[in-house]
Amino acid sequence: MTIKDLYSVNEAIRDKEVRVIANDGTMIGVMSSIQAQKLADEAELDLVKISPNAVPPVCKIMDYSKFKYEQAKRDKENRKNQTIVEIKEIRLSMTIDVGDIAVKSKQCLKFLEAGNKVKVSIRMKGRENARAYQGVKVMQDFFDGLGGKAVQDKKPVTEGRFITMMLSPAKQ
Numbered sequence: 001m002t003i004k005d006l007y008s009v010n011e012a013i014r015d016k017e018v019r020v021i022a023n024d025g026t027m028i029g030v031m032s033s034i035q036a037q038k039l040a041d042e043a044e045l046d047l048v049k050i051s052p053n054a055v056p057p058v059c060k061i062m063d064y065s066k067f068k069y070e071q072a073k074r075d076k077e078n079r080k081n082q083t084i085v086e087i088k089e090i091r092l093s094m095t096i097d098v099g100d101i102a103v104k105s106k107q108c109l110k111f112l113e114a115g116n117k118v119k120v121s122i123r124m125k126g127r128e129n130a131r132a133y134q135g136v137k138v139m140q141d142f143f144d145g146l147g148g149k150a151v152q153d154k155k156p157v158t159e160g161r162f163i164t165m166m167l168s169p170a171k172q
Helices: 033-042 064-081 098-113 126-144
Strands: 017-021 027-032 046-051 058-062 087-092 117-123 150-159 162-169
Touching: 017 033, 017 046, 027 033, 033 046, 033 058, 046 064, 058 064, 087 098, 087 126, 098 117, 098 126, 098 150, 098 162, 117 126, 126 150, 126 162
Parallel strands: 017 058, 087 117
Antiparallel strands: 017 027, 046 058, 117 162, 150 162
16 A cells, blocks of 8 residues: 555545644644645645544645655665564474484574574374374474574474474574
């Protein structure tokens, strides 16, 4: 949604009565939208509806282009400061060997250092379904091999044919 979609400006305001706020922030009062528009025109500024759901709607006399610019600047700054956390997945098997666990652990640590969450899963096939506890043990060994650099958000849980566990980076 753009700023243009959020605010009604000048002649687009069609309410009978509006509460008007001056450019310096002082309350002018409740008046018809035509009178409010005249006040904005006299001040060579725009009438902007900032709170359409209020009764009566609240309008402010301001320089709309300057307001849009500052709002866009603030949004850009907020986007720059936010971090996007991705969920990476690592698949293990019930019959995984020690060397393979070391390789998968190394990859998992790389994901965690990048600030991502990691979903570790095991897909059980055939007779492995009867021995789900072995898969949980493999998961626990995998977690222990990470050396405290991860925190379990979700402990190993059997869900149908899958055993899953969620990890996130440990706070240092």
